[in-house]
Amino acid sequence: MKVCAIKHNSGTGNFEDFRKKLALAVATCSEIIIGPYDSLGKGLSSEERKSEIYEQIRDLSLGVDSLIIPGTITYPINEKEIVCEAPVFHHGNLLGIFHKEKENGEEGLAEKNGYTYKRGNNSKNRLSFKGKKIALELCGDHGVQDVHGCDLELILAYDNRAGFWISASNDDFKRSAVVCDGYAPKVEAFDYDPDRTDRLQFAPCEYSDSMMITSV
Secondary structure: OOOEEEEOOOOOOOOHHHHHHHHHOOOOOEEEEOOOOOOOOOOOOOOHHHHHHHHHHHHHHHHOOEEEEEOOOEEEEOOOOHHHEEEEEOOOEEEEEEEOOOOOOOHHHHOOOOEEOOOOOOHOOOEEEEEEEEEEHHHHHHHOOOOOOEEEEEEEEEOOOOOOOOOOOOOOOEOOOEEEEEEOOOOEEEEOOOOOOOEEEEEEEEOOOOOOEEEE
């Protein structure tokens, strides 16, 4: 399975720049395309802005077989609460949404704007696609989210320490991982096999200025 991770600085870039990169990624015909945390909006976006962005991504997903997980956006879901959300698009449809659980500044952002932060349940942040069991980890959820049984971890980050690391609680099964970090920015892929002497290895990748492609 070919996975494309988009290289984008979520702190200094904007959605218009990211959308151009996403269009290039769609042209690679990768089975899965991912973007980094905060790629769809830095800070708090309005529900109207979120809807506009989703419509543009929905249009890009028409006519291609790629599963597109473009990144995250934080917005109010009602008059009291905000969520940090990662949408999933396929064949022009919004296939599903996933919400971040861990708090990494979202509570302060919510309070500043008169809201509360509604945490997701990261145990539900999983999906299956083309025979792969996939765990989707949204920034701070990585490292605390239970990913047992997955074949592939997709890590959408905005973190100066972003990367793929193994903890004692989840290092006993083989899988691949792709990191898409909007802070550095950087994109990288790993292969982990607990039966090897060198358990954690970088996976072979092809790089361009705006993306990385790997096979998992």
